[in-house]
Amino acid sequence: MALKYELLKTEVWDGNMAASHALRQAQIDVVAAYPITPSTPIVQNYGKFLSDGYIDGEFVMVESEHAAMSACVGAAAAGGRVATATSSQGFALMVEVMYQASGMRVPIVLNLVNRALAAPLNVNGDHSDMYLSRDCGWISLCAYNPQEAYDFNLMAFKIAEDMRVRIPVIVNQDGFICSHTAQNVQPLSDEDAYKFVGEYKAKNALLDFSKPVTYGAQTEEDWHFEHKAQLHHDIMESAKVIEEVFVEFEKLTGRKYSLVEKYDMDDAEVAIVALGTTVESARIAAKKAREAGIKAGVVSVRSLRPFPYEQVAQALKNCKAIAMLDRSLPAGAMGMLFNEVGVAVLQYSSVKPILSNYIYGLGGRDMTQEILGEIYQELAANAKAGKLTHATQQFVGLRGKKMAFN
Numbered sequence: 001m002a003l004k005y006e007l008l009k010t011e012v013w014d015g016n017m018a019a020s021h022a023l024r025q026a027q028i029d030v031v032a033a034y035p036i037t038p039s040t041p042i043v044q045n046y047g048k049f050l051s052d053g054y055i056d057g058e059f060v061m062v063e064s065e066h067a068a069m070s071a072c073v074g075a076a077a078a079g080g081r082v083a084t085a086t087s088s089q090g091f092a093l094m095v096e097v098m099y100q101a102s103g104m105r106v107p108i109v110l111n112l113v114n115r116a117l118a119a120p121l122n123v124n125g126d127h128s129d130m131y132l133s134r135d136c137g138w139i140s141l142c143a144y145n146p147q148e149a150y151d152f153n154l155m156a157f158k159i160a161e162d163m164r165v166r167i168p169v170i171v172n173q174d175g176f177i178c179s180h181t182a183q184n185v186q187p188l189s190d191e192d193a194y195k196f197v198g199e200y201k202a203k204n205a206l207l208d209f210s211k212p213v214t215y216g217a218q219t220e221e222d223w224h225f226e227h228k229a230q231l232h233h234d235i236m237e238s239a240k241v242i243e244e245v246f247v248e249f250e251k252l253t254g255r256k257y258s259l260v261e262k263y264d265m266d267d268a269e270v271a272i273v274a275l276g277t278t279v280e281s282a283r284i285a286a287k288k289a290r291e292a293g294i295k296a297g298v299v300s301v302r303s304l305r306p307f308p309y310e311q312v313a314q315a316l317k318n319c320k321a322i323a324m325l326d327r328s329l330p331a332g333a334m335g336m337l338f339n340e341v342g343v344a345v346l347q348y349s350s351v352k353p354i355l356s357n358y359i360y361g362l363g364g365r366d367m368t369q370e371i372l373g374e375i376y377q378e379l380a381a382n383a384k385a386g387k388l389t390h391a392t393q394q395f396v397g398l399r400g401k402k403m404a405f406n
Contacts, residue, residue, distance in 0.1 A: 102137030124364025
């Protein structure tokens, strides 16, 4: 039996420590991992909890991130509660097996501590790996601070393991800005956390010899399309379960989460749409913009996949100009948020606002209040003119010659 871990009502944890305590409280059967900055402390902390006797489970050190996810798939298929963590190049190496995990419908939880992708090599945070995950068939949730990294890990197990879902889940947090920044975190007791997550219920377990099953079968053109369509259907439908879990978590903790978060949007005429730690910075900038007479707001999403199109459009329905902030290199296209939000507004809203795309913060470059203030000023100019007064896409905070595209 695992030893009892004594927690304070309020702990001072960074995002990595918060995530690792959530993994401990979920009483995971197997963590298989290969270390990579800035996610290493999550699995390192978990390993320390195990060696100190606070966990009944297995910690499997492997030779690569590809092997880590492979081991997770095997353990989950066998019938265990499973989790891991990675970042950047490690995630890129995992991608092949990510598709295996979702296609086999094994409810693994992955902590993705967001970091730039090489080349050139960079260990700092941006959303390159988060964006790489979009089409892997995983549910993808977004935390903005250490408290949320803790909360979303607990909720991720409950979502992934729901019998209506059985789809693996990613919990994203910004590398260093969240993962290595200590803030007050209010954890649940071990008993309450585990009760919330619930006992693990296996489905189609390989080690259940009374009901033989096959994983990783070959289907070709006769059934491949149907399997992929079913996965897409269930990811889209998982939004209902995610919202149910949010409501249950609020009843337990008082902390309220929504698929789409709104800040000062009731009368907003211009808005920034962003992800990660930038959301909190944008809220400060919106407050300052309102002091300057601009009716500014902020919209953010908790669920990158499934993407909440209707809720995003509803949040932005009164806006005249909207800026989508993408912290990943689009490499020949508009940014992901620009495309997703643009579709949401086009499909689900009768109002047609002026849309613009800002690429920022690559490789850990700061997003400053000055830059955010300038974006709100440009949005206000767009709203007043009824058209773009600047290029559709701009790279902001970039040294040297200004880069913009229409």
